Amino acid sequence: MINLFEVAETNKMIEHENLDVRTITIGISLLSCMDSNVDVLCDNIYKKITTIAKDLVKTGEAIENKYGIPIVNKRISVTPIGFVGSSACKTVEDFVKIAKVLDRCANEVGVNFIGGYSAIVSKGMTDAERLLIESIPLAMKETNYVCSSVNVGSTKTGINMDAVKLVGEIIKETAELTKENDSIGCAKLVILCNAPDDNPFMAGAFHGVTEAESIINVGVSGPGVMRNAIKTAKGKSFGELCETIKKTSFKITRVGQLVALEASEALGIPFGIIDLSLAPTPAIGDSIADCLQEMGLERVGAPGTTAALAILNDQVKKGGVMASSYVGGLSGAFIPVSEDQGMIDAVQAGALTLEKLEAMTCVCSVGLDMIAIPGHTSSKTLSGIIADEMAIGMINQKTTAVRIIPVIGKDVGDIVEFGGLLGYAPVMPVNQFSCDEFVDRGGRIPAPIHSFKN
Amino acid sequence: MEKAIITVVGKDQVGIIAKVCVFLAEHDVNILDISQTILQGYFNMMMIVDATQSADQFGELIQGLEALGEEIGVTIKLQHEDIFNKMHRL
Numbered sequence: 326m327i328n329l330f331e332v333a334e335t336n337k338m339i340e341h342e343n344l345d346v347r348t349i350t351i352g353i354s355l356l357s358c359m360d361s362n363v364d365v366l367c368d369n370i371y372k373k374i375t376t377i378a379k380d381l382v383k384t385g386e387a388i389e390n391k392y393g394i395p396i397v398n399k400r401i402s403v404t405p406i407g408f409v410g411s412s413a414c415k416t417v418e419d420f421v422k423i424a425k426v427l428d429r430c431a432n433e434v435g436v437n438f439i440g441g442y443s444a445i446v447s448k449g450m451t452d453a454e455r456l457l458i459e460s461i462p463l464a465m466k467e468t469n470y471v472c473s474s475v476n477v478g479s480t481k482t483g484i485n486m487d488a489v490k491l492v493g494e495i496i497k498e499t500a501e502l503t504k505e506n507d508s509i510g511c512a513k514l515v516i517l518c519n520a521p522d523d524n525p526f527m528a529g530a531f532h533g534v535t536e537a538e539s540i541i542n543v544g545v546s547g548p549g550v551m552r553n554a555i556k557t558a559k560g561k562s563f564g565e566l567c568e569t570i571k572k573t574s575f576k577i578t579r580v581g582q583l584v585a586l587e588a589s590e591a592l593g594i595p596f597g598i599i600d601l602s603l604a605p606t607p608a609i610g611d612s613i614a615d616c617l618q619e620m621g622l623e624r625v626g627a628p629g630t631t632a633a634l635a636i637l638n639d640q641v642k643k644g645g646v647m648a649s650s651y652v653g654g655l656s657g658a659f660i661p662v663s664e665d666q667g668m669i670d671a672v673q674a675g676a677l678t679l680e681k682l683e684a685m686t687c688v689c690s691v692g693l694d695m696i697a698i699p700g701h702t703s704s705k706t707l708s709g710i711i712a713d714e715m716a717i718g719m720i721n722q723k724t725t726a727v728r729i730i731p732v733i734g735k736d737v738g739d740i741v742e743f744g745g746l747l748g749y750a751p752v753m754p755v756n757q758f759s760c761d762e763f764v765d766r767g768g769r770i771p772a773p774i775h776s777f778k779n
Numbered sequence: 780m781e782k783a784i785i786t787v788v789g790k791d792q793v794g795i796i797a798k799v800c801v802f803l804a805e806h807d808v809n810i811l812d813i814s815q816t817i818l819q820g821y822f823n824m825m826m827i828v829d830a831t832q833s834a835d836q837f838g839e840l841i842q843g844l845e846a847l848g849e850e851i852g853v854t855i856k857l858q859h860e861d862i863f864n865k866m867h868r869l
Binding site for chain 1: 784786812814816823825827837838841856857858859860861862863864865866867868
């Protein structure tokens with residue numbers, strides 16, 4: 326039988342170390358909503374989402390109560406709108422119409438984000454997908470809850486450099502259109518390589534075409550718990566450190582699995598996957614940077630940081646896969662800057678640069694995330710940064726992403742306030758040398774060779 | 780049988796267990812096990828209970844116990860036992 330010590334340990338994680346389930350995300354296929362008339366399409370989308378997800382928030386709250394564990398976010402992901410709107414949308418405004426319907430659905434069912442205003446263009450773009458991408462700036466301006474993503478490359482297809490060039494311009498335009506609010510539109514837009522179909526985390530969540538009609542995916546979290554666990558292994562060898570991380574990850578994931586199965590049963594929607602990601606928040610102590618520093622680094626960004634992150638990421642997965650048979654999504658450790666107080670401190674102390682962050686993305690779960698850069702950064706430079714990050718993903722067969730915010734009117738040293746879970750960020754310097762000619766070439770980077778791994 | 784765990788944490792005083800037990804009896808919640816200790820002047824108690832006979836919803840019991848906790852000046856939580864089983868048992 327459960328004893329006092331175990332009960333106290335669990336409740337200490339919840340009450341003092343910010344243990345929570347980060348998100349319950351319902352994936353909903355919108356393929357059945359397709360129509361050649363955009364108004365009919367919007368109507369179908371509205372009906373389908375508000376029917377399937379109507380009890381999501383209520384169910385989430387009931388589970389929170391039953392187990393005494395916070396479930397921070399309830400969210401929805403949908404089939405990439407680049408597919409869904411392909412027959413109906415003839416103009417940018419048509420796509421924005423869909424974005425507004427998604428926004429209305431999110432507001433009505435009470436979720437805080439809806440993802441899937443997306444295009445999968447890893448090899449080429451259809452006319453509709455190009456239109457969707459061109460509509461992103463306006464869609465991000467006109468909506469509050471809609472998240473957008475563009476997958477521009479994969480290990481199997483290579484990188485679509487035409488799309489990389491285009492999204493560089495789109496990010497810039499989104500920043501301009503939302504400049505009154507510190508270019509917040511860019512915080513809801515992510516560029517991906519090897520995007521998973523079942524990711525429950527925003528801004529990159531969408532319900533892939535390989536998925537069922539609807540599905541429940543759950544993202545667990547707990548950097549604070551991990552940090553305190555690592556603290557207990559102070560001065561111990563790497564073997565003991567890894568053992569500690571694995572055991573903690575197992576415990577956290579089991580809670581996620583419990584919540585996922587319960588939500589799946591209550592909503593009558595099949596369970597998809599658990600995403601094992603350690604996701605920081607701006608709350609003190611809920612930080613990946615703190616985990617890495619607890620391993621023995623003075624600051625994140627110091628030599629050894631990439632190795633420490635590699636250990637953390639790998640051991641989180643090893644502990645988590647035993648706790649749930651269906652692990653998917655992004656699974657690992659997120660390293661956003663604005664959402665992690667330890668990262669912000671490291672940037673302000675001069676310990677962490679954009680280049681070091683890029684190196685860290687080779688071993689973390691995603692990529693360059695929530696990084697504020699000067700508003701005058703050119704779209705070509707943005708494309709260059711994206712191309713670098715996509716190349717890391719393509720060659721290493723991992724998901725990589727770029728969610729970067731060129732904050733209009735701000736420069737290096739300024740602080741940008743996004744608010745809520747998105748936090749705040751110091752504007753970071755970007756390498757000033759040009760990559761214009763490289764980006765202007767056009768075409769595709771071929772898929773990499775799958776042998777001779779060095 | 781659906782088991783739940785009640786935890787009571789706070790400054791020690793006379794009658795904490797009595798008051799919690801009266802509440803549980805009034806709401807037809809059966810106590811299966813109690814363990815309790817005093818740590819640095821702080822009262823720590825855990826009860827394993829069975830609430831299947833209770834006419835109240837789980838949420839109502841949680842609220843009732845929270846209110847009682849506020850009244851006596853301690854923190855009282857009621858959680859389904861599965862969260863602990865999942866985390867600590869294979």
